[in-house]
Amino acid sequence: MYHNNKSIFHPATFFLIGIPGLEEIHTWISLPFCSIYLVALLGNATILIVIKAEHSLREPMFYFLAILSTVDLALSTTSVPRMLGIFWFGAHEINFGGCVAQMFLIHAFTGMEAEVLMAMAFDLFVAICAPLHYTTILTSRVLMGIGVCIIIRPSLTIFPMIYLIYRLPFCQARIIAHSYCEHMGIAKLSCGNIHINAAYGLFVISLFFLNLVLIGISYVYILRAVFRLPSQEARLKALSTCGAHVAVLCVFYIPSLFSFLTHRFGHSIPHHVHILVANLYLVLPPSLNPIIYGVRTKQIRERIIYMFTKR
Template structure:
């Protein structure tokens, strides 16, 4: 199939998304596990939100932040996976320029919001372990709501300029992207003008948003470990046990994100699907695995899910 190209130096009208280059014959079959992952992500996170809502014992800061994280994961899945399945099942690879910008904003802003919520969850664990007597007075429900609102504003404000910077660029080269969805670092490389502003702003966002969040999370756990070492062995195991699910969520988000950034900057090679695989892992893995991790490691959520399953089975 011949690939459309921009015929003149000017604004793009559409882009071409790809699945896995060189594996076009397998795209139809690959869409089935993708559809399964999509259902697991949406149903799993909706279940977490529902259980936290109805279980009064879970109306605590850690679980309220988890509720926000699950909502963000649902929106990430909804903004990416349906189009990906359309690519694999129906070869619907075209995406309008403005639709690409909207998807780009959604992906990047939601990622920024998720990073902020993960930082808030680390702060919650820090207060709960280092200052347990002040935990309930510091993280009140109104303050938790304000943190959630701040996460939304921060993500939207930081990532809002990215589509604007893309909008101003002319495109006269290939309009074929290297992923199944629109990323800023992928789209900007197709421009036939200087992208210095895009590169600098993207680097600033990574350093002062994602990089700062990961640094503060690491610092929180340094103080958590320092405080835990002063506890008895039983209390230490119990305290650190409450952090395991959050640590898993942090690794599920930051490791693929850092890997994708490194691949885009240093490791992309022609004929290799490594950047495509990393991009899909970055967006698909956290929404799918986060509810499973918290469902397995959180006793209240696990027991509630088992009770619901038993009721369905008895019916």
């Protein structure tokens, strides 16, 4: 069924397949995804509760960590419940507006996570390379500005995608070989010209990986400063902090890089492998980030142990 008048080419609903080729084992696939999602909810909620309850955790690092946990909760909740609905209840249909909204939220929250990781790298850079000026550089006003940029910049970058999707005619194609709605997955169903969509998608991805380049440059200076520290204990402590950041970066960027390269060049890779990695890319970082920081950050680790043993 199609809408009349101006939206005549827009289907009332899209049909999300889930993981193409693995439909018969969707129920089994759902079990690890559900478990990972519950870990993400529990872990990030714990991080937020600890940071709110412990007044000593009012440093910029924990401010950014709280934003990261909030974004992780939003990102996983935007994608996983819909995914589980497909796996468990066969809820394959999603209305056009809901699909575009999910597309926007997933891409925007992914961009926000990349921005938070860059902000955390900047915080670590200042802490190690300019420790005497740390409090004068990362003032409350600067932190507030960074927080606003983390939210506003990805949102403004992704917002044009909504217009780019609504301008396309979709004719009769409405089956998305995926478990969630994403920009090019929707655009490829169109019977119109999608060159602008493809070009803008590449622009957004270039901004996404520009953050990674800037983070890499900051780590060159960070590591150079770390190995110049006179005390071995100080070097080990700084490297331990860097290790937590690098682990979070790997968890976030490696699956996303694999998904991007597979989408563009990995035509020989089975489609279900690509979709599985694309799904893990949305659920693994939110579940592993709180574990990494909970284990590697002394203040959070001690506070969590105290919360569970104080009785």
